[in-house]
Amino acid sequence: MQNYRLKYGLLVLVLLINSLPARVFAAKELRxxxxxxxxxxxxxxxxxxxxxxxxxxxxxxxxxxxxxxxxxxxxxxxxxxxxxxxxxxxxxxxxxxxxxxxxxxxxxxxxxxxxxxxxxxxxxxxxxxxxxxxxxxxxxxAEKLVRTLQSDLARIPPVTSSKKLLFIYARGTGTLMVSGTGTSLDKMFGLAGYKNAVQDFSDFKPLTSESLIVANPDVLVLFSSGLESLEGMEGLLKVPGVAQTNAGRNKKVVSMDGQFLTGFGPRLGKAVIELAQKVK
Structure with a gap:
């Protein structure tokens, strides 16, 4: 009789446990x-x-x-x-x-x-x-991600260059925007050891041929999708003012994935290294 009661009690306990919601035993996975x-x-x-x-x-x-x-x-x-x-x-x-x-x-x-x-x-x-x-x-x-990032950052080559870079945000041939100071692009240029060709305004402003010629960048930087929207290098050179810059004359254009270039996350070191290599 005692063995029977023990077995019955264990059975009830198992059934009770199985009926309880999973969150009682493990933290709920957040959506x-x-x-x-x-x-x-x-x-x-x-x-x-x-x-x-x-x-x-x-x-x-x-x-x-x-x-x-x-x-x-x-x-x-x-x-x-x-x-x-x-x-x-x-x-x-x-x-x-x-x-x-x-x-x-x-x-x-x-x-x-x-x-x-x-x-x-x-x-x-x-x-x-x-x-x-x-x-x-x-x-x-998180610490594992940080260690990988720190390792990448340590591999950024020292660059001392007077080259001026200008980022152009393009989505077709409509209004084009250029990146001023304080933006993620401006900070990326600095980390790679280069100067932003635009220093007289912050954030983004519409591109004009006059301001582009005055800035006279040595390298133009675009998102890969942006350059594609202009139909590549030939389309970019048709933008008023581009052909009159050092970058336009030398056809020095760098394109990179937008999130990779501006994410400032786990792949930051890798992005800076790639930018520096492409600008050389």
Whole structure:
């Protein structure tokens, strides 16, 4: 009788355990929406890719993120599209340029919304990785990413050059924009050891032939997609003023993947090295 009661008790205990929700025994896996390509890259590096249920269109690395539902691009992001993904948390950076109204709508819907500060520097990239790792309880994985980044940064070749670089943002032959001081491009040029050809304004401004000739860059830098939208080198040379610059005369144009060039995340060191090599 005693053995019977023991076996019966064990059976009841097993049935009870099996009926309990999984979160009683393990932390619930968060459903994450990332509105920033660098944050998405960090999440993947932390081993959290399976928990990502939505990303913005700048989340292009790694390529596996192409399969994740897209929520749009900074100012075009709508709260409704994010809410339908039923996320537990939405993350973005202070550089993401999401509408404050959208942020308010997300918060009022009861969703957890977290902003990370993203500074365009070596220290800023490391800090961002560590803060994301800490928030998602993945500090060891974050430190592994940091060590790899620090190793890459240590391999950046010392460059002392007077070459002037100018970044042109292009989406077809419509309004073209140039990058001034304080932008991610400006900071990348500095890390690679070069000067920004534009020093008299910050942020981005429309390109004019007159200002382009005055700046007279030695090298033009574009996103790969931007150069393609102009139909390559020949199309770029047709932009008023380009052919009259040192870069235009020497056909010195560098194109790189946009997220790689401006992400300031885990691949920052690799991006600086590639930029420096292409500018030589």
């Amino acid at each position: 994450i929406v990332s509105a920033n390509g660098t944050l998405s890259e960090i999440l993947v590096g932390l081993g959290l890719e399976k928990q990502i249920v939505g990303v913005d269109v700048t989340s292009t690395y790694p390529a596996s993120l192409d399969k994740v539902p897209k929520i749009g691009h900074n100012r075009t992001i709508a709260a409704e599209g994010i809410i339908t993904l039923n996320p537990d948390v939405i993350i973005y950076t202070d550089q993401s340029m999401i509408s404050p109204m959208v942020i308010r709508q997300l918060k009022s819907s009861g969703k957890k919304v977290v902003e990370f500060r993203h500074e365009y520097s070596k220290e800023g990239a490391i800090k961002l990785i560590r803060e994301v790792g800490a928030y998602f309880n993945a500090k060891p994985q």
